[in-house]
Amino acid sequence: MAEFLISAILLAYLVILSIAIYCDDNLFSAAMLMGIYTLLCAAIFVAMDAVDVAFTEAAVGAGISTILILAALSLSNYHKEDHHNIKKNTLQTTVSLIITFALGILLAFGFHDIPAYGQQNVPAYQGVAQHYIHQSEHEIGVPNIVTSILASYRGYDTLGELTVIFVAGITVLMLLGYGLKQKTNNLPNTIELQKYIVLRVVSRMLMPYILLFALYVQFHGDYGPGGGFQAGVILASGIILHILFYGHKQTQKVIAPEITCYLMAIGVLIFAGTGIVTLLQGGNFLEYNVLNPNNPIQGQHWGILVIEFGVGLTVAAVMLSLFYSFSKQTKD
Amino acid sequence: MIELLLNALGGISLVSGLFFMFVGSIGLLRLPDFFTRLHATSKTDTLGIGLIFIGLIFFSGPTQASLKLVLIIFFIFFTSPVSAHALAKAAFKGGVKPFQINTKKDHKDG
Numbered sequence: 001m002a003e004f005l006i007s008a009i010l011l012a013y014l015v016i017l018s019i020a021i022y023c024d025d026n027l028f029s030a031a032m033l034m035g036i037y038t039l040l041c042a043a044i045f046v047a048m049d050a051v052d053v054a055f056t057e058a059a060v061g062a063g064i065s066t067i068l069i070l071a072a073l074s075l076s077n078y079h080k081e082d083h084h085n086i087k088k089n090t091l092q093t094t095v096s097l098i099i100t101f102a103l104g105i106l107l108a109f110g111f112h113d114i115p116a117y118g119q120q121n122v123p124a125y126q127g128v129a130q131h132y133i134h135q136s137e138h139e140i141g142v143p144n145i146v147t148s149i150l151a152s153y154r155g156y157d158t159l160g161e162l163t164v165i166f167v168a169g170i171t172v173l174m175l176l177g178y179g180l181k182q183k184t185n186n187l188p189n190t191i192e193l194q195k196y197i198v199l200r201v202v203s204r205m206l207m208p209y210i211l212l213f214a215l216y217v218q219f220h221g222d223y224g225p226g227g228g229f230q231a232g233v234i235l236a237s238g239i240i241l242h243i244l245f246y247g248h249k250q251t252q253k254v255i256a257p258e259i260t261c262y263l264m265a266i267g268v269l270i271f272a273g274t275g276i277v278t279l280l281q282g283g284n285f286l287e288y289n290v291l292n293p294n295n296p297i298q299g300q301h302w303g304i305l306v307i308e309f310g311v312g313l314t315v316a317a318v319m320l321s322l323f324y325s326f327s328k329q330t331k332d
Numbered sequence: 333m334i335e336l337l338l339n340a341l342g343g344i345s346l347v348s349g350l351f352f353m354f355v356g357s358i359g360l361l362r363l364p365d366f367f368t369r370l371h372a373t374s375k376t377d378t379l380g381i382g383l384i385f386i387g388l389i390f391f392s393g394p395t396q397a398s399l400k401l402v403l404i405i406f407f408i409f410f411t412s413p414v415s416a417h418a419l420a421k422a423a424f425k426g427g428v429k430p431f432q433i434n435t436k437k438d439h440k441d442g
Contacts, residue, residue, distance in 0.1 A: 199421075202414045209407075 003047065010044045027073055035066035048117075051225040052146045059233040064319050067240060071326035141297040142222045142304060150227065151304040155286040159271055162311055166268050169318035176325040178257045199245045210238035218312045219305075228308040232315025239316075240323050248328060260321040267314025271307045278303070342390030349383030352376045365431030366423055374416030381408050 017037050024030045038061025045054035115122045132149050140148045150158050214235035221227030243251045275286040283290035288303025359372030385405045389398045 196421075198414060198417055202410060206407075206410060 007044065007047050010040055010047065014040055014044075028070065031066060031069045031073060034069070035062045038062045038065065052144075052227070055225045055230050056233075059230050059237075063237050064233050064240075064323075067237075068322055068326060071323060075326055139297075140300045140304075142301070144222055144224060144226075146225075147221050147227055147304065147308075151307055152286075152288060152300055155275075155303075155307065158307070158311070159275070159286070162268055162271055162314055165318050166264055166314055169264050169314075169321055172322050172325050173261070178321075178324055178328060196245060203241050203245045207238055207242055210241065211235060214238060214312075214316075218308065221308055222301075222304065228311025229315055231308075232312040232317075233319060235312070235316040236319030236323070239320055243323065243327070248324075255320065257321065257324045260317040260324065263317035264314050264321065267310045267312070267317065270310030270313065274303060274306050274310070338390050338393065342387045345383050345387030345390060349380045349385075349387060352380035352383065356380060366428050367420060367430050370416055370419055370423075374413055378409060378412040381405075381412070 014037065017033060017040065021030050021033045021037065024033060039058060042054040042058040042062070045051075045057060119125075132153055133145060136142070136145050136148045136153075140152050142148045142152075214231045217226040217234060218228060218231030219226075221231070239251065239255060274288075278287050278290050279285055281290040286303070286307075288300045289296040290299065291302050292299035353376065356373050356376030359376065360369050363369045363372055382405055385401050385408075389401050392398050392401070
């Protein structure tokens with residue numbers, strides 16, 4: 001009863017929030033409201049006992065995605081007064097309303113056939129899922145079943161996900177590049193120190209712990225919620241914190257944008273390379289058992305460790321390079 | 333006996349944390365200006381979250397989860413006021429003017 005109440009209240013908040021996002025005229029506040037929407041979705045996932053998904057949703061949606069949208073908004077020519085001049089086209093709004101309602105009704109018909117939450121005699125639970133849940137402990141030996149499914153049983157799909165992220169990073173680089181070559185307003189660092197002293201001191205104190213937490217999440221994915229995707233996003237967030245308060249010049253002394261290009265590719269190379277290594281050892285693609293023929297479970301652990309490292313590296317590099325592309329292009 | 337005491341303390345902390353969050357939300361809705369609203373929410377939300385997490389620590393007892401909760405409380409105490417400071421700085425730089433009571437009108441009438 002309490003679970004139903006919690007889920008019902010959170011879903012009602014989602015509906016109210018989506019109406020608020022629609023009615024909001026200012027794009028900046030709409031971007032912040034979308035970040036809150038994502039955080040509520042993460043809470044709903046926790047209420048449904050899907051903590052890995054909730055972790056990733058909170059890290060990506062409420063962290064990186066919001067800041068990338070805000071950076072893109074500041075990149076564009078958006079002024080708050082512009083939206084008053086846009087004339088409302090009633091034909092356009094009516095047609096779009098009808099289409100949206102039709103799609104919503106289709107969606108409702110589609111949802112009608114989905115089985116109830118928690119039912120056991122459903123096709124998704126029979127078959128392979130039973131094998132994963134019962135045999136994961138013996139075959140792979142990793143306590144977190146989500147990681148074992150993601151990294152070992154369905155490792156090929158994870159390689160596909162990583163390649164999608166990599167392609168997104170490359171696409172943004174091709175479209176935007178790393179920013180304008182000349183910067184007109186390049187204030188020296190010492191003047192800024194007095195103005196931003198609180199933010200700089202606190203961010204300098206917090207950054208090591210954020211990066212350490214990212215490493216913890218990366219390697220703790222075997223035992224609790226975590227893994228490469230969340231760790232990469234948290235690592236990128238820590239470095240973006242430094243960029244926000246210290247400027248691009250300081251941060252690029254440590255991590256130049258060109259390095260993120262290489263890191264992106266190296267991560268995917270590590271992942272796919274592990275598959276090639278298993279091929280060369282005589283097994284199938286991404287069959288980690290052959291990495292250590294005497295002790296297959298140890299081979300599985302090695303394989304999961306290496307590919308999660310590749311995932312974390314690529315995700316961190318892509319998020320950082322996206323932020324570099326979006327933020328360096330501002331006119332000031 | 334000690335369990336009852338721990339549960340009672342946890343309950344008191346949770347309820348007081350809830351009270352502070354509620355007060356902060358009322359302030360967010362009713363105060364006139366951006367800076368006053370920021371002041372209300374940053375103080376009450378930090379304190380409210382701290383109290384709620386202390387209540388959760390009482391409920392979970394001496395486990396690893398309590399240690400993680402203590403670390404989270406430290407993190408919140410560091411970052412929440414600093415982010416409020418960053419918001420106020422950005423708003424001031426962006427030109428948001430503080431709310432002023434109209435004193436000229438009083439002079440004219442009086």
